[in-house]
Amino acid sequence: MVKKKILITGNEALAEGAIQAGCLFYAGYPITPQNELIACMSKRMIEMGRVFIQAESELAAINMVYGASAAGARSMTSSSSPGVSLKQEGISYLAGAELPCVIVNIMRGGPGLGNIAPAQSDYFQATRGGGHGDYRCIVLSPSSVQEAYEHMFKAFDLADKYHIPVIVLGDGMLGQMMEPLIIKPTNHESQTKNQKPWALTGCKGRKPNVVKSFFMAEGDLEKFNLKLQDKYREIENKEARYEGLFLDQAQELIMVAYGSMARIAKQALLNLRDKKLKAGFIRPITLWPFPKEIFGQVVRKNPKVKFLVLEMSYGQMVEDVKLAVNGRAVVEFLGRSGGGILSEDEIIKYAKSI
Amino acid sequence: MQKVFSRPQALKDKQTHYCPGCGHGIAHRLVAEAVDELGIREEVIGIAPVGCSVIAYDYWNFDCSEAAHGRALAVATAIKRLKPQNIVFTYQGDGDLAAIGTAETIHTANRGENLTVIFINNAVYGMTGGQMAPTTMLGQKTATTVKGRDPTLHGYPLKISELLASLPSVKYIERVSLHNPQEVNKAKKAIKQAFQNQIEGVGFSLVEVLSSCPTYWDMPPVKALDWMKEVMTKEFPLGRIK
Numbered sequence: 001m002v003k004k005k006i007l008i009t010g011n012e013a014l015a016e017g018a019i020q021a022g023c024l025f026y027a028g029y030p031i032t033p034q035n036e037l038i039a040c041m042s043k044r045m046i047e048m049g050r051v052f053i054q055a056e057s058e059l060a061a062i063n064m065v066y067g068a069s070a071a072g073a074r075s076m077t078s079s080s081s082p083g084v085s086l087k088q089e090g091i092s093y094l095a096g097a098e099l100p101c102v103i104v105n106i107m108r109g110g111p112g113l114g115n116i117a118p119a120q121s122d123y124f125q126a127t128r129g130g131g132h133g134d135y136r137c138i139v140l141s142p143s144s145v146q147e148a149y150e151h152m153f154k155a156f157d158l159a160d161k162y163h164i165p166v167i168v169l170g171d172g173m174l175g176q177m178m179e180p181l182i183i184k185p186t187n188h189e190s191q192t193k194n195q196k197p198w199a200l201t202g203c204k205g206r207k208p209n210v211v212k213s214f215f216m217a218e219g220d221l222e223k224f225n226l227k228l229q230d231k232y233r234e235i236e237n238k239e240a241r242y243e244g245l246f247l248d249q250a251q252e253l254i255m256v257a258y259g260s261m262a263r264i265a266k267q268a269l270l271n272l273r274d275k276k277l278k279a280g281f282i283r284p285i286t287l288w289p290f291p292k293e294i295f296g297q298v299v300r301k302n303p304k305v306k307f308l309v310l311e312m313s314y315g316q317m318v319e320d321v322k323l324a325v326n327g328r329a330v331v332e333f334l335g336r337s338g339g340g341i342l343s344e345d346e347i348i349k350y351a352k353s354i
Numbered sequence: 355m356q357k358v359f360s361r362p363q364a365l366k367d368k369q370t371h372y373c374p375g376c377g378h379g380i381a382h383r384l385v386a387e388a389v390d391e392l393g394i395r396e397e398v399i400g401i402a403p404v405g406c407s408v409i410a411y412d413y414w415n416f417d418c419s420e421a422a423h424g425r426a427l428a429v430a431t432a433i434k435r436l437k438p439q440n441i442v443f444t445y446q447g448d449g450d451l452a453a454i455g456t457a458e459t460i461h462t463a464n465r466g467e468n469l470t471v472i473f474i475n476n477a478v479y480g481m482t483g484g485q486m487a488p489t490t491m492l493g494q495k496t497a498t499t500v501k502g503r504d505p506t507l508h509g510y511p512l513k514i515s516e517l518l519a520s521l522p523s524v525k526y527i528e529r530v531s532l533h534n535p536q537e538v539n540k541a542k543k544a545i546k547q548a549f550q551n552q553i554e555g556v557g558f559s560l561v562e563v564l565s566s567c568p569t570y571w572d573m574p575p576v577k578a579l580d581w582m583k584e585v586m587t588k589e590f591p592l593g594r595i596k
Contacts, residue, residue, distance in 0.1 A: 024436065025432060025435075025436060027432065051432070051435045051436055053431065053432070053435065055428070055461075056457055056458070056460075056461035057457055059425065059428070059457075059458075060425070060428040060457065060458055060461065061428075063421065063422060063425035063428035063429050063432075063458075064428045064429070064431055064432040065432070066419075066421070066422075066425075066428075066429055066432070067401075067419065067421075067428065067429035067430060067431065067432030067433045068432040068433070068435075068436055070419045070429070070433065071399075071432065071433045071436045071437055073436050075432070089422055090422060090425070093420075093422050097420065200399045200417040200418075200419055200433060200440075201417070201437065201440070202396050202397040202398065202399065202416075202417055202437075202440050203395070203396050203415075203416050203417050204396035204397070205396075208411075208414075208415055208416050208417050208418065209417050209418075210411045210417070210418050210419070210420075211418075211419040211420060212411065212419070212420035213420060214408060214409070214420055216409070
């Protein structure tokens with residue numbers, strides 16, 4: 001692959017990232033504000049001789065992904081909030097059958113049909129399961145078009161490594177905005193490296209494979225759930241990622257934000273630092289596993305530090321921050337959702353008041 | 355002495371969990387015989403439904419996947435598109451295929467996916483305890499139609515095979531029954547044809563198999579077979595639909 005620089009929307013960057021990461025199967029259903037993604041996939045997947053299906057519903061799309069993954073292919077779907085709600089049953093089955101896949105959610109306002117403005121109000125749904133049962137999905141949150149592209153490689157690699165659904169959680173702003181994207185050769189694990197001896201290929205030369213999430217015999221489901229929990233602990237120990245700024249010294253205030261919100265928060269932070277406020281910044285990149293450790297480290301540097309969590313919701317990630325801080329410091333929250341997005345000025349004004 | 359009848363290779367040597375007089379055991383065997391006779395056991399991928407036959411993969415001796423209730427044809431579509439050389443089929447009950455999965459059924463058929471569908475119609479929900487199915491007969495008493503199915507409240511038995519036959523992309527539909535040995539032989543022939551069609555790339559093929567549920571029809575097994583012949587086949591006429 002030759003290195004090149006192009007101007008592209010976040011949705012298209014996600015699609016192109018998936019293509020380059022070796023996605024062999026895409027099924028989706030139109031919904032704003034992620035339509036550029038499905039449109040781009042319909043063109044690119046066919047060009048590449050891969051499978052693209054516009055499904056009759058989100059339910060069909062996620063269950064097609066289940067089938068594609070059971071057949072051993074790198075597979076994905078994408079949608080926006082109301083559509084992702086419809087996929088939850090399928091995501092629970094994918095988690096239960098330990099099938100790797102990637103699900104992109106370009107969030108919009110809710111609840112219900114809500115509106116098509118950017119929002120971050122599906123954080124609970126993405127990080128707490130959403131569907132039934134004790135399961136987790138790895139959740140990645142890109143905050144730029146470049147990261148949207150690069151996260152797709154990471155998403156497919158993690159999905160294959162841990163046999164787990166991976167959610168790439170963006171919002172309408174990231175999906176719709178255009179930024180320069182540098183396409184460069186990456187050294188991600190190629191899909192050929194991932195042997196899938198459990199996949200359904202026909203039982204020639206081996207015993208039949210069965211892909212399922214059903215455990216009726218007494219004790220079997222509990223045993224399976226404990227195995228899943230072991231896997232989730234391993235992921236929590238190894239895969240938590242964040243971007244930190246000015247965390248090497250003791251600070252009075254730490255802003256915490258992810259995704260598009262983090263772009264605005266970072267500008268506010270730099271502005272406040274120009275005004276001599278001692279402030280740092282944490283941007284969780286993996287929302288599950290949540291990067292808990294860094295919060296403890298920050299509190300140890302200054303026990304009187306205050307955290308300010310900024311979200312395009314009415315307070316979802318703030319609960320994870322509070323769990324990570326565990327009562328050792330003050331956690332403040334500021335958020336807007338349903339069409340409104342916090343401005344740099346609003347953030348600065350609020351930060352000065354606490 | 356020459357052995358003239360034995361268990362198909364595509365069927366495991368395992369006791370099933372089905373009730374006495376249930377049709378699933380026969381239908382599983384017919385699928386296995388067809389798979390053996392066509393020599394496709396190592397290429398077949400079966401999709402089991404949610405319903406009484408949820409663990410069909412414990413009885414068949416080839417690759418299988420579970421599917422969420424009603425979504426077997428979405429799962430099958432993806433597998434067949436990725437692996438056109440494999441022979442992919444779904445095995446679904448009336449609730450799975452004609453109630454909760456109606457959208458998947460119609461749209462998979464309308465896309466003309468080259469798949470084989472074995473549709474078991476026993477006019478009732480078995481695994482959950484005998485509730486009304488979309489194919490329950492008028493007047494039939496179930497756990498959720500205690501006075502019998504009333505068309506003004508519950509609608510009429512859904513003839514999904516006839517509905518599907520109206521789609522240009524559907525290539526083969528036949529309704530068969532398991533109420534006596536002659537009809538079982540015809541069922542076997544239809545099931546084999548539906549697999550043969552996929553091998554030849556003909557397109558979407560479905561066999562509707564009328565099957566008995568003595569437990570939730572509240573009848574002894576022999577009476578259940580009579581009821582199939584006298585009542586069910588009147589509402590669901592046998593033979594080639596398309």
